[in-house]
Amino acid sequence: MDQRLSLVTLGVRDMNRARTFYESLGWKAWKESNEHICFFQTGGMVIGLYPLSNLLADQGRPEAAPNAGGITLGINVVAREDVDREMTQVLEKGATLLTPPADTPWGGRTAYFADLDGHPWEITWAPMFPLGANGALILP
Template sequence: MQQRLSLITLGVADLQRSIAFYRVLGWEPHPSSVAGQIAFYQAGGMVLGLWSRAALAADSGVSDSGGWGGVTLAHNVESETDVDGILIAARDAGGTIVREAAATDWGGYSGVFTDPDGHPWEIAVNSGWPLGPDGSVRLG
């Protein structure tokens, strides 16, 4: 298996609510999405999907305990101002700020919000992981 990630699918309780939330953050579903069933987003060299939590659990062969699944998503940006702006937009769209933006022990700056289904997103600046022109991150 190649060292690559192609797709992250988030299980959501209300697909339309989640699409609306991500739309406020500037994300638009790809035309290959299936209305009322699943939303796909081109995210650099990979894809983010939003799908019914129950359907995702069944398809993955797991029991849904309803709790946090031990995964946090991250979005790296170029500046502290970008971090702050995205956190404000997420809060205004109905997300919850669970860690205010601040300097980190590893020399960066980050904060965390959760989307309406509780999926945590870290928004970060990390000078040790430079961003490419397409927004891709490279280990420094």
């Protein structure tokens, strides 16, 4: 199996609200997106939005409660100050602050927020992991 993360699908309670949130961040939805599924190309991978009840049914767990804390989606940024700027932007769009931007013991800077459906995201500047010209995370 190739070592890659290609698609993260987020189960959302309100497709229109979720799509509007991500588009307000400047993300462009795939032209075939609709009220049932929405995809965003994000560098070398894709983020999908899908109704939570459908996602749970697809997983064979139609009665399961969502576990929004079971995954962290990461956004790496180019510069230290980008962590604060990006966090300010997502909070202005309706995200919930989980942890404020702070310097880390390993020399980076990080912060956490939850999107409109409670999915946790991390914004990180990690000087030891430079980003490629196309925004891809480059592991040394």
